[in-house]
Amino acid sequence: MTTAVVVEGLHKTYGTVRAVNGVSFTVEHGEIFALLGRNGAGKTTTMEILEGFRARDGGRAEVLGLDPGDPATKRRLSERVGLVLQDIAVEPYLTVRETIARNAGYYAAPRDIDEVIGLVDLVGHEKKKVRVLSGGQKRRLDLALGIIGDPDLLFLDEPTTGFDPNARRGAWKLVRTLRDAGMTILLTTHYMEEAQVLADQVAVIAAGRIVAAGTPDTLGGRDIARTRIRFEPPPECAVTDLPVAAVPGDDGLVTVESAEPTEMLHRLTEWALGRGVALARLTVDRPSLEDVYLYLTSDDQRAPERTLERSAP
C-alpha cells in the first residue's frame, strides 16, 4: 500500500477561531479512513482543504501526490476524486437518471450509469424527479454522483445521515465493495457503529487537534482497557454483600471493572450459585468505540493524548 493522503501540521483559522490546529494523519491507498469528532471540531474544514475548496493557513497537504491548494493541478485532481458532501445542489426537475447522466458527462471515463444506479440501490426510481425523492433516496443519489466518475479517492461527509437502518447497511456494503475494488475512502461520521463497521483507521479530532488515532478496535487503548461486568444484584442483596467491589448505576445494574475477567466472573458466579441466586441481566464487555469516543471528546478536550484505564499493570 502506498500513501494516498498526507496531512502534516495543517492549520486553518477563521478570524479568532482555530478550526484546524496542527492536524497530521496519513491515509493509505485502498483503505477506509474515518475522521470523527464533535460538531465544530474541524472535520469539514480539514476535508474541504483536502478537497481543494478551502485554502490552508499552514502545514502540508498532499492528495494522490498533488497539492489540493495548487490551482495548476486542480482539474487533474478533480478527475480522480469523488465527493459526497453534506449539501449537494442538484436540479430538482431532472430525474435520477438524467442527474447521474449529466454528471457522467463531466468525466473522461465514467462508470456505467445503470451499474451505478444498481450499486446505490436506486433501481425503480430512475424516472423519479429529484424533488420527490425521500431524504435517504436523495442521499443515495449523492453517493451515485460521488462514484460516477470512478474516482481513486472518495470523500464522504456524513454519508448515511437520514438513512433508515436497512439503507445504512446497504450503503456500508457499497462502501466496502468500493474499497475492496481499490478505492481509497476518507469519511466523516457521527455514527460510531459506522466507523466500527467500515473504517480500517480512525482519527478523533477535538478542537482542531487529533486526540487519538488507530484502528477502531485499538483506539484510545480500547483493546487493553479493563473488562466491564454488569448485572442486577439479587433481591435483598446490597452492593456491599457482593464478593467483589461493584459500582451501582442509575439503571439498577452494578458494574465491576477488571483486568482479570475470567477470575472475576468465576468469583461472582460461584458466589451466586452457592446462594442459589441469579445474576440477572449479566453482560461482559469491553468499552465500545462509542464509549472511547465519548471519553476522548468529553468537555476537557485539552489533553493531547488520552487513553482509557488500562488492564496492563
Ligand SMILES: Nc1ncnc2c1ncn2[C@@H]1O[C@H](COP(=O)(O)OP(=O)(O)OP(=O)(O)O)[C@@H](O)[C@H]1O
Ligand atoms: N466559513 C467559516 N467561517 C467562520 N468560522 C467557520 C467557518 N467554517 C467553520 N467555522 C468554524 O470552524 C470550526 C470548525 O468547523 P467545522 O465545520 O470544520 O467542524 P466539523 O467538525 O465539520 O463540525 P460538524 O460535525 O458540525 O460538521 C467551528 O468552530 C466552526 O464554527
